[in-house]
Amino acid sequence: MTENNNLEKLVGLSKEKGLKLTPQRMVIFRILSECNQHVTVDQVYQKASAEYPMLSPATVYRNMEQMVDAGLLTRLDLGGSSMRYDTNLEEHHHFVCTECGKVSDLYLEDIQYKMDANRSQLGKAKINSLDLHLQGTCGECV
Amino acid sequence: MTENNNLEKLVGLSKEKGLKLTPQRMVIFRILSECNQHVTVDQVYQKASAEYPMLSPATVYRNMEQMVDAGLLTRLDLGGSSMRYDTNLEEHHHFVCTECGKVSDLYLEDIQYKMDANRSQLGKAKINSLDLHLQGTCGECV
């Protein structure tokens, strides 16, 4: 239900960041705004090149990374062979089904943990981000 | 201070699992028992091939995966370009310093989280594992 990344938003933000609106970029933006989250470069490339056949994979790779730098996407390493990109910029976490690979977004109202200070080696480290990664069997694979 | 993987333990367990004790495997076992945790295949290969020069990288790749299958190691995907392997089989979590890349082990006494049920899409999924991944700046990089 989250209207997370419509085309206009992407176009507007990219313009702010000084990215030029090439046709290739427009196609990629549109694919991303329609696609489900957690896409790989190749998934985007497959769809995009159907609409814009002379598109090069390198262009998609470069665009995705530029979008990350510009804050339009998030890198999402879920452990597969390819990097994934998340169009959902809200703070959230993930559940991965070990059977079918499906990824579900998780939103936490609250999280609290108590570290075993004797055995943990944090010293005076400063924690900047917390990522919860749940694995298991999804509702359809149970 | 955790005497986590001495050579005898590895040899014993591998014998149980029916792995043959080749010289190559022995060298790899010894490296792993001396090494710090979170090693890459290449790190093991570099050290091992110093002692056993005709060792092939493919052998190390295969051995590490066999050890995972046999439950002697754990795959540890920390997002770098290479897979890491964890010799620490206890349940624990990780903190990664975004400055220097150092990995610290974290042991939790307790963790509790409250999911936003409306926005999270878990259905009747069954959760099998929980992985906490903290990032930040370690004590030395602060």
Add this chain to the structure above:
DNA sequence: ATTACTGCAAATCTTTTGCAATAAG
């Protein structure tokens, strides 16, 4: 004697890069 294991080299797969041509602002 069986069967697992090894080294090698080639293959695969993902991602990056150099470069000259092109197009957006």
Add this chain to the structure above:
DNA sequence: CTTATTGCAAAAGATTTGCAGTAAT
């Protein structure tokens, strides 16, 4: 006009695999 962007093809890096020979049990 200036600078970012593109396509291509090559390169890079990690990992896997086929195969024939070798060694552990």
